[in-house]
Amino acid sequence: DGGITQSPKYLFRKEGQNVTLSCEQNLNHDAMYWYRQDPGQGLRLIYYSQIVNDFQKGDIAEGYSVSREKKESFPLTVTSAQKNPTAFYLCASSMQDRQQPQHFGDGTRLSIL
Amino acid sequence: GENVEQHPSTLSVQEGDSAVIKCTYSDSASNYFPWYKQELGKRPQLIIDIRSNVGEKKDQRIAVTLNKTAKHFSLHITETQPEDSAVYFCAAIGFQKLVFGTGTRLLVSP
Numbered sequence: 322d323g324g325i326t327q328s329p330k331y332l333f334r335k336e337g338q339n340v341t342l343s344c345e346q347n348l349n350h351d352a353m354y355w356y357r358q359d360p361g362q363g364l365r366l367i368y369y370s371q372i373v374n375d376f377q378k379g380d381i382a383e384g385y386s387v388s389r390e391k392k393e394s395f396p397l398t399v400t401s402a403q404k405n406p407t408a409f410y411l412c413a414s415s416m417q418d419r420q421q422p423q424h425f426g427d428g429t430r431l432s433i434l
Numbered sequence: 435g436e437n438v439e440q441h442p443s444t445l446s447v448q449e450g451d452s453a454v455i456k457c458t459y460s461d462s463a464s465n466y467f468p469w470y471k472q473e474l475g476k477r478p479q480l481i482i483d484i485r486s487n488v489g490e491k492k493d494q495r496i497a498v499t500l501n502k503t504a505k506h507f508s509l510h511i512t513e514t515q516p517e518d519s520a521v522y523f524c525a526a527i528g529f530q531k532l533v534f535g536t537g538t539r540l541l542v543s544p
Contacts, residue, residue, distance in 0.1 A: 354531070363523060363536040364478070371530060379531070411477065419527050420466040420485050425477040 324348040327412050327426035333434045334399065334406060342397045342429045344412035350424075351417040353395035357381060358409045358428075367410075370395055371417065399431065407432050436461040436528030440535025447514050448543055455538045457524035458506040466527040467507050469498060472537075473520045481522075482509070514542045 325346045334340045344353065352371050356364040366379030370389040384403025389395055395414075399406045409430050413423040437460040447453050459467075465486035470478035484491045484498045484507065491498050497510040507526075511518055519542045524535040 364534045366531060369531055377530070409475075419530075422468045422480045422483055423532060424480070427477050428475075 325412060325414055325424055325426035327410075327429050329429060330427065332429055332431045334431060335434050337401045339398055339400050340431070342399070342410055342412075342431070344395045344397065344426060345393055346395075346414045346424075346426075347393060348414055348424065349392075350414035351392070352415045353389070354413040354415075354423060355379075355385070355387065355395070355397045356411045356413065358411060364411065367397065436464060436526055436533040438524060438526050438533050438535045440524050440538060442538060443536065444539045444541070446541045446543065449514060449516060451514055453511045453514050453518070453540055453542075455509045455522055455524070455540075456506060457508070457526075457535050458504075459526040459533075460505065461526070461528055462502075462505065464526040464528065467498070467500060468525050468532070469509050470523045470525070470534075471520045472523065478523060511540075514540075516542050516544055518542050 328343045354369040355367040365381050367385050368387040370376035373392050376387050376389050386398045409428050411428045412426045415421050415423040440457045468483035469481050471481045472478040482496050482498050484500050495512045500507040521537045521539050523537050525532045
């Protein structure tokens with residue numbers, strides 16, 4: 322969906338380095354999400370945020386951190402504590418209503434140098 | 435919490451055949467069930483969704499059925515075409531978040 326922008330498209334991380342993935346949306350959505358997708362696998366939830374200045378851990382939060390200082394932005398930091406960060410990272414957003422779909426960005430592919 | 439199981443993991447059909455993908459969920463309070471299509475290296479895209487107040491929804495060649503009593507829902511694609519080849523994910527709304535199935539790789543052969 323054109324309303325969610327993820328950058329960069331490709332990212333390389335060195336040992337011991339933290340990297341930050343950007344996610345911006347102009348859909349006026351309250352909720353935002355980060356998912357990790359490994360080759361041939363489904364989507365696993367890392368973190369989600371229902372409202373500005375609040376976020377919750379998902380199923381695989383270890384080694385990741387997020388912030389939600391603005392409604393439009395939900396950056397994800399992959400820390401050096403995440404020992405296997407190579408994956409496809411997807412950001413999504415939705416209305417607060419539980420019966421509304423999530424809309425996804427184009428993803429960031431993170432690899433280790 | 436919510437748990438979603440999806441079957442089959444791989445499905446191969448001939449062009450023009452029908453394809454059916456099935457999902458079960460565990461939380462009886464779940465009331466929203468979207469289906470996403472993901473092409474290789476691309477974002478998942480919503481193709482159809484159903485809310486718990488209806489049992490079936492159709493959009494051209496795609497339909498979804500929901501059985502709340504049995505806690506399962508299915509995606510039906512009729513007259514399949516090669517461009518239907520992709521990975522399909524079902525999902526169910528749990529507490530505050532969607533829970534996704536593990537995906538079905540559909541291959542439509544000409």
